[in-house]
Amino acid sequence: MKKFLIVGLGNIGSEYQNTRHNIGFRVLDRLAEEESVNFETVKLGDKCICSVKGRKLILLKPSTYMNLSGKSVKYWMDKEKIPLENVLIITDDINLPFGTIRLKTRGSDGGHNGLKDIQARLNTVQYNRVRLGIGSEFSRGKQIDYVLGEWDEEENKALPERLEKACELIRSFATAGVQHTMNAFNGK
Template sequence: MKLCFEKLKRIQNIKLNKSRFFAGFIVLYLCKKKMYRFLLKLFKSKKPKEDQDPMKNFLIVGLGNIGEKYEETRHNIGFKILDHFAKKEAFSFETQKLGAIATFKLKGRTLILLKPSTYMNLSGKAVTYWLTKEKVPLENLLVITDDLNLPFGSLRLKTKGSDGGHNGLKDIQDKLNTTKYNRFRFGISDAFSKGRQVDYVLGEWGETEKEQLPERLEKSVELIKSFALAGVNNTMNSFNGK
C-alpha cells in the first residue's frame, strides 16, 4: 500500500490533466486489486482438519522390562516383536511419558505402538494413560505378552481371559477394571524344572529358539496388521495355533 501512495504522489507531477486522470485510474485499480488480494488472504477461512475417527486408532502394547540386560529374555517378547515391526517398516520409537512410542500408518488406520517404561508389574498405568490420551476404544487395544502354557513360537489371540499369573496382565486388568481386552500371547513353552520359572522367563533364548525366532517375529507382525485391518475374529481364525 505504501508503494501505491508513492505512485499517486508522482502522478501529481504530470502536467496534462488527461494523462494525470488515466495514470491515477490505473494506479487506483492496481491498489484496489492488491488490497483485495491482501484481504482475501487475511480472512480466507481454512477448512478445519477433520478429527481422526477413534475407531481407526489402535494401541498395540508390547510388554517387557526396560534395560539392556532384559533385551534378549523370553519375558521381553512383547518389546522384541514391536522392535522387529519398527525395523521391518523403518520407523523408530521416541521416549515419551510412561514409555517408548511409535506411530505407524496402515491403510487409513493409525497404529500407536507402546513399550511401557514402568516395568512389567506396572504396565497398566502406561496402557490406561495412552488409551485415554489417544482416544483409543478398548476394543482396539492389543497387548502382546509371553505365555508359558503355549509351545515355543505358537501364536494365540484372545479377546478376554484371566491374567494367568502374569504380573503385567494382572496390572492391566486391575487398571482397566475388566478382563475383556485383546491380548496376543506368544508361546515361550514351559521347559524348566520345578522352582525355576523365574529364571526361565528372565533367561535368554536357547540356540534352537534363536534360529526359529526371526520367522516367528515376521508372523507376529502379520498378526498385528491383520488385527487392525481384518478385525479380531478374522485374525483369530487365521493365526491362532499357527
C-alpha cells in the same frame, strides 16, 4: 483415521533385552523396523506411530517394568482416546509351547503379572491380547529364571519367523478385525 494402541510387554534395560519375558518388545521392534519408524521416549514408555492401510498404529513399549504395565496402557488409551476394542497387548506365555501364537479377546491373567496389572487398571478381563508361547522348560521353582533367561540357540533360530508372524497378526488385527485374525492366526 482409525487408531489402535499396540502394546508390547517387557522390561526396560539392556539386561532384559534378549530375555523370553521381553518378546512383546521384540515384536514391536521388528514391526517398527519393517515400517521404517523409530521409537522415541515419552511419558511411561517408548512410542512410535505407523500407518497400515489407512489405520494409525501407536506402538508402545511401557517403561514401567512388566508388573506395572497397566499404568502405561491406561495412560496412553486415555491420552489418545483409543477404545478398548482397539487395544492389543502382546505378551509371553509359559503355558503355550514355544512358537505358538494365540489371540484372545478375553481371559484370565494366567499368573502373568503384566496382564494382572492391566486387568486391574482397566477393570476388565475383556481386552485383546496376543499370547506368544515361550514354553515351560524349567524345573520346579525356576520359573522366574526361565522367563528372565535368554533364548537358547534353537529358539534364536526360530524366533525371526515367529516375530514376522506376530507382525502379520498385528496388521491383520488393525485391518481385518479381531475375529478374522483369530481364525487366520491362532495355532499357526
